Amino acid sequence: MxxxxxxxxxxxxxxxxxxxxxxxxxxxxxxxxxxxxxxxxxRTDEVDGFRLDRGFQVLLTQYPEVKRYLDLRALGVEKFRPGAHVHTRQQHFRFADPLREPAQLFRSALSPVGTLQDKIRLAQLGFKVMRLTPEECFTGFDEQSTIDYLWEYGFSEQIVERFFRPFFGGIFVEQKLLTPAAMFRFILKMFAQGDAVLPAEGIxxxxxxxxxxxxxxxxxxxxxxxxxxxxxxxxxxxxxxxxxxxxxxxxxxxxxxxxxxxVRAWRSTTNLYYYSTRRLKENRLINLVADPTSTINTFCVLDEVAPTYKQQGQGGSLISVSLKACPDTDSIAQVEQDLLRHSRLPNDALRLLKRYDIEHALPELDAVSYSYxxxxxxxxxxxxxxxxxxxxxxxxxxxxxxxxxxxxxxxx
Ligand SMILES: Cc1cc2nc3c(=O)[nH]c(=O)nc-3n(C[C@H](O)[C@H](O)[C@H](O)COP(=O)(O)OP(=O)(O)OC[C@H]3O[C@@H](n4cnc5c(N)ncnc54)[C@H](O)[C@@H]3O)c2cc1C
The missing domain is CATH 3.50.50.60 (FAD/NAD(P)-binding domain)
Incomplete structure (x- = not known):
């Protein structure tokens, strides 16, 4: 041959x-x-009639290569709702995305996620990155960190801790937001102009x-x-x-x-899947945990977004939980306590389906670029x-x- x-x-x-x-x-x-x-x-596993992705991730429909190569209709993609639910130590509130849902402008302006100035700055930044090409998002911003960029842009500590850190910390798989600002600008553009989705049959x-x-x-x-x-x-x-x-x-x-x-190092993450016998309603929004005492960074009700992630006719909810750090086995009980607290589910509602410790989630790179x-x-x-x-x-x-x-x- x-x-x-x-x-x-x-x-x-x-x-x-x-x-x-x-x-x-x-x-x-x-x-x-x-x-x-x-x-x-x-990769996606099927466990007890649930589809469990090996690590929580979403597909951004605005990615240029996704548009070039994927047939989103054939994937039967289901959309997350723009915005988030934010859980601080004392409060639970919704932060609507005024760029994607203009009807929610008022709600967004009143949300305690940050100051009014923060929301104006966020809207300005959103419009700015929308006008840039993907390459322009990267040019000149590969050395400054995301966190320095946010401070320099004038955002308050309140919106950094309540929104940017849990949201982008989840995407970058690192809480310090040391990822180059180039990546932040590019991902912000992708969210501002497209949807975050899940394929019906899993990632x-x-x-x-x-x-x-x-x-x-x-x-x-x-x-x-x-x-x-x-x-x-x-x-x-x-x-x-x-x-x-x-x-x-x-x-x-x-x-x-x-x-x-x-690759300087690999960023790792831990993702747990829970079945809740009680239905949890989160309106297809991601939940951001802005509580420094919690083990959880984000969680979401997957079957609300993509009903095919659980067997037809199955009651309850499938919850995906992403942690801030990889815990030891003992602290799993703490994760459950934290989830009950943030979700306000009753004590006996949760059953752990599976835990994924992903050692090689994202590469930590000295330099990032869009193309070459x-x-x-x-x-x-x-x-x-x-x-x-x-x-x-x-x-x-x-x-x-x-x-x-x-x-x-x-x-x-
Ligand atoms: C938990 C998690 C969350 C993520 N979230 C997002 C997100 O929200 N948005 C986003 O854009 N990206 C996200 N990513 C990143 C995205 O999944 C990756 O960038 C992408 O899948 C990488 O694809 P790849 O082909 O470069 O590498 P890989 O998917 O790692 O593929 C490499 C392949 O090579 C094989 N291989 C390795 N060594 C050998 C060998 N010696 N011989 C033969 N085969 C070998 C491996 O088995 C593997 O199949 C996430 C990743 C993880 C894990």
Whole structure:
């Protein structure tokens, strides 16, 4: 048999888009994936009739690469409502997003999330980023941290602690908001102009849809790559493969020791799923916990947003809880106490369905960028790099990096 011209290592969204780009150019790549399914960080389990994503995440419909590659209608996406419920130590209130729901302007102005000045500044900032291109959101803002940007913009401590820290801390998977302001501006733009959604069949439906479009790619699951030289891929079983070009669509430092340190560290998170026998009504809003004594950062009632996350006819609610830090097993009881307090559910309402400790959620990068020339994805002669760590920690970046790596490889 003729050796494949192109090999893709890793079947996350970056690898799947790389394969799709190679197919579009008339090739039949081989995709090697260590796990038992494609998807990487986008996986969903079925537990007791519930769909549980491995870590709470949302799909932003405004991401440029999502618009390019995903069929949102076929995914049957269901929308979160813009805005949030905020829980402080003493108060529970709703913060409506006046940019997305102008009818809620009055409610928004009165909300104790921040001062009136804060809300005016937030609206101004929203309009500002809407006028910028995604590239412009990044340009010149990759060194300043999000928190410094917010202080410099004049936001008060009240809105930082009650809104920005829990909301963006959840998205960046870090509470200090040290993520570059470039990312903050880009994500704010995505929220201002599009929706946060969940696919009806869980987050894994995204890679499944992408894999379903591959007609000529040979996907080899359960196939871990152990080593890679310029044109030879060595698998865990010792066998080797050669190719015209190889796209590494996974964290490359394990294969190339000289790349150690590209990803400074990985941000981890803990996500717990609870079934509540009592129905919890949150109007499809995310709940932000702005209470420093709580273990919880955000929680939401998933089946309100996407009813297909629980079996038809099943009563009660499916609650996803994201924590501020990874707790030890003993403090799980504290999480439950905190959830009961914030949700005001009765004591016996909750049953823990599953806990996910995700060690590698997002890469911590020295620099973030929106894009680069396809040729810049070349590592050495025939090896090209893809994966969110190449640009910034997001689904959008992962998809773009896969396309650019394939375009670079096609020039070999
Ligand atoms: C809890 C959580 C929340 C998130 N929230 C959001 C969000 O709200 N919005 C957003 O935009 N992004 C979010 N992300 C990030 C987003 O999921 C990732 O940016 C994206 O999925 C990364 O895709 P990837 O293809 O670059 O990498 P991965 O998905 O990590 O894929 C890499 C693949 O390579 C395989 N692999 C690794 N080593 C080998 C080897 N040696 N041989 C063969 N195969 C190998 C792995 O098994 C994996 O399938 C979140 C991530 C997590 C975990």
């Amino acid at each position: 003729e050796p494949p011209k192109f090999i893709v290592i890793g079947g996350g969204v970056a690898g799947l888009i790389a394969a799709q780009t190679l197919e579009a150019a008339g090739h039949a790549p081989v995709l090697l994936e260590a796990a038992d399914a494609v998807g990487g960080r986008l 894994e439906a995204i890679p499944k849809q992408l894999a379903g479009k591959l007609a000529r790619t040979e996907i080899r699951l359960g196939t871990r790559v152990r080593a890679l030289t310029d044109d030879t891929v060595t698998l865990d079983d010792g066998s080797t493969l050669e190719a015209r070009a190889v796209i590494v669509a996974c964290a490359p430092d394990a294969l190339f020791p000289q790349l150690a340190g590209t 020339q396809a040729t810049q994805s070349r590592l050495i002669d025939r090896v090209f790099l893809a994966g969110d760590q190449q640009l910034n920690g997001s689904l959008d970046a992962a998809m773009r990096s896969g396309r650019l790596a394939a375009e670079g490889a096609l020039r070999t």
